[in-house]
Amino acid sequence: MPWELPRDLDTPALVVDIDVLEANVGAMATDLAARHIALRPHVKTHKSVEIARRQRAAGATGLTVATIGEAEVFADAGFDDLFIAYPIVAGGPKADRLRALLGRAHLRVGVDSRRAAAMLGRALGPHSGLAARIELDSGQHRSGVAPAEAAVVAQACADAGIEVEGVFTHPGHAYGGPGAVAGAAEDEARVLAAGAAALAQAGFDARVRSGGSTPTVRRHLPLTDPGPRSPRARAPVVEQRPGSYVFNDRIQVALGSCTPEGVSLVVAATVVSTAQPGRFVVDAGSKALSSDRVDFLPGFGVVVGAAGRGAAGAAAEPDGPDAVVVRLSEHHGVVETARRRPDIGDVVAVVPNHVCPVVDHFDHYVVVRDGVVVDRWPVDARGRLT
């Protein structure tokens, strides 16, 4: 995947290829529509109103966000169906912010404890319009309850005056490596089906069974047309919340979520030092690339191409994916390569390990088509941590 980068970028820069982005947005929408699965993309990846609009135009039924702050940004931009896929604790200023949001969006939140349900009820009162989805643990062992406990949490929601609309899970253990994805997808479907059955048995609505991760999203068997005789009501997963698929990244390529050509985002970085043999240093460090790493890949990212901007202005030889970012300081990325090194001043494209925290380090995207800048988009919900 050689990247043609525009000249005169002020690096480090977040560069998005709009054609690849739009192809990713369209393909996911088409694939899920063919399976009769609703798409509620997670916008914590891109935090961009421009990209969310494209997702909506392609058929997204609503958005998933991680925080109340992200919900506020997208509600401001006119998105009125929002799921905060997070165990929201309605303490302190968050109670007021939730109340304000409920005035302008259909809002769903995650709940995985009786205590959080009670706090939501106290903060918002009955008939607030808030809907809850019970979070299930499908194998990541982070948050979420076992299916057998779902009805207890649902009852606490009902007691607190909060409508229960179903269950959700994030099969984060899919990120354990290429060998973990298929099993995680199975866990996801199994746990959602079991949690929904437990809710239904206790008399709760379980119409929403929401899964979501880019590695697992395409692993689920296509559903037949729901039609009148093949009720969607029995499908284990009726909604998916992938996020990373709009950009993809090095981890998604390694997990088989996409081909290398499906990566729509790179960090453009300038070579600033070649003082050490066999290495070069670029101006993208941990404050740009983030320090996220995984057991099944070395380093923090790969350099996939280089465009000259040095004294001679000559294009440097593209560096293959064997040019690995082996070390990060805050503003230095140390790249090891056995190939010819680019020169100081050359601009190279870095595919980061994990794109989501990378985006959060930047104010805007440089949007390119065929290597030419066609737009700049703000990272609207950057840093909305609360």
Next chain:
Amino acid sequence: MPWELPRDLDTPALVVDIDVLEANVGAMATDLAARHIALRPHVKTHKSVEIARRQRAAGATGLTVATIGEAEVFADAGFDDLFIAYPIVAGGPKADRLRALLGRAHLRVGVDSRRAAAMLGRALGPHSGLAARIELDSGQHRSGVAPAEAAVVAQACADAGIEVEGVFTHPGHAYGGPGAVAGAAEDEARVLAAGAAALAQAGFDARVRSGGSTPTVRRHLPLTDPGPRSPRARAPVVEQRPGSYVFNDRIQVALGSCTPEGVSLVVAATVVSTAQPGRFVVDAGSKALSSDRVDFLPGFGVVVGAAGRGAAGAAAEPDGPDAVVVRLSEHHGVVETARRRPDIGDVVAVVPNHVCPVVDHFDHYVVVRDGVVVDRWPVDARGRLT
């Protein structure tokens, strides 16, 4: 170090204890003054005009920054002696930005290659007023040349019309672990002395020998009073650029840079899930705590105390430093503890591994004294990556 946190924080929040901060600022200034070493603190740690003003008031002779963007923010705030301790490549928009900065600040930059020197010369022309410090590698093997090569780079600066004022290094290998600090400090002094000697021998000015890292800064032997007969001119290190010391963090405590009581900053986080046994989940993940880790410490941070904000409003039992943040997702921190777990809704204090990237995730500091909010300071240079 039990932390008293204010109530009703919107978490995650960056909380600074102003008394501890001011003690850290004062002690470093006093210690270096006693050794006749100039203090040019690195503000990439705090990115805060308020804190830089306190450093100046305590005796800092100028500031160190990591990027042109940080230099712009501090120049705007009236700081007119700035060292960009980075191998600056004056390509693209950066050339214009450097020119604009030179109009309002005494500006020094790092140079570690003939090519970067030539690019600076072409971008700025002769007599621009820019000063160069030659970067030396003292053992981190990131950027910087060996002392023997310093004169070649200095000559390239001179050829490009840029004044050479000395040498600098960052002994980043001090972060290899508690056993690495003393040796790194020795390397730092040795390499600075050798580089300065090489410059002087070639006829260049070597008045600046600038070292800098919080772990090594106090390891250098006190100098005798420079006076007329004990020339400061022969000291290996005449300036230091520590950054983290204003806040300290878990790594600094482990390296012996400070006591646990010297940590002035925590991330306040709310417990959002206790669904998994032996663990609790807080709302500070990698987008707040960063994913920085080191070989000599487990996990991503420690929970050092808890103040209740739950239903009962009761203070939770403080969790000792054995409550380790063992895993991070973007908005989830998974904490393992053998002690009694805090309740959902309780607010806990997390000491992060490495404070610098943490600060860059937040818009502002919540400034407290004795657990009461006394101010809010913006993170002025947040995200100034370019």
